Amino acid sequence: MESTHGIDSGSPSAVLRLLMDGRPRTRAEIVAATGLARSTVRARLDLLLAAGLVTGGGTEESTGGRPASRFVFHPGARHVLAAEVGATHATVAVADLGCRLIAVEQVGLDIADGPETILELLVTTWRELLRGVDTAEIAGVGIGLPGPVEHSTGRPNNPPIMPGWDGFDVPAAITAEFGAPVLVDNEVNLEALGEHTAAHPDVLHMIVIKAATGIGAGLISNGVLHRGAAGAAGDLGHIRVPDGEDALCRCGNTGCLEAVAGGPALAAKLRELGLPAHSTADVVHLVRAGNLEAGRVVRQAGRDIGEVLAGCVSMFNPSLVVIGGLVAGAGEMLLAGVRESIYRRSLPxxxxxxxxxxxxxxxxxxxxxxxxxxxxxxxxPEVLDARLGGVVSAISAGEA
Structure with missing residues (x-):
């Protein structure tokens, strides 16, 4: 059986996809769901069991005769190393194949220290986290960076706030440490993928905004992450704000959204008002403490973000916009400003x-x-079936 995309619907990956919902199934149930021959299902299950990706999920109640075994996806068979790197800190984690976070740690950094220093910090943190979890093979490494990334190569692509990173071979540096596939993307793309996977899996069209030191957007289109031709889709922070005036941005332009509504810009505005705001966290703290000036500044930042986002909403037509990032910790003040501008400026x-x-x-x-x-x-299917391809070919030859 061949799918419309040329993927063998009788391959191990097809059986695994069925079981990834976490529901244990008998061989008979898998046969009924896939339409595959019993011998094919048995062979595919044997491969997945040998790889540790499927495990026995108990037996069903017997109605006379031998009870049937059940099979279920085993997310703990492999570890995944994950990191989201921002301008001033990184969240580093070990997860399983079900995207459950097993261990998480936040570390401070300065992205301008360059790739060698930052990647060494990530490797050290992963190794420390791995000491505290069960031993398992590392399936792969995923890294989000605060700038455009050429996803096919994993190399940063002219990132405006990452001196020394342009074109650096991030996958090669990490593969040398762990010997596993390394995938790299823009951090906001991964936030969008994380929100979609963990909280909104049924939403086909959504925009996720990260408002922190910088401001960016990740786009989910037809349920799939949209990266753009050069990995630069969603670079919201460097669109000019209508009232951005001459605010100088780190990218070299003036009036960019990031220079007007990013965390450092908000802190600077509050310092001008005599308030003790030296970081984005200080801004959020002042808002949460009920400071009226801080609330006013953050609400205006929401309006500015909404002004830029309104055009995206009219063009992209999402059903959901998610606002995240450190500035979003200010709560309803930021959201209210965003909503105000979007509903005023976007098409009904x-x-x-x-x-x-x-x-x-x-x-x-x-x-x-x-x-x-x-x-x-x-x-x-392409990667898993290729990995098991030698065994699959031998089994297929025997079934012919």
């Missing part, structure tokens, strides 16, 4: 059924997305 048809909500995954959205990116890759 585009906003009729639009929801604008706070992030559900929060600080772990990026590492959840990094883990999901790896899992989707290593368990894809």
């Amino acid at each position: 048809l585009a906003t009729e059924n639009l929801r604008i909500v706070a992030s559900t995954a929060g600080a772990t959205a990026g590492v959840l997305g990094a883990a999901a990116m790896v899992v989707q890759h290593v368990l894809s």
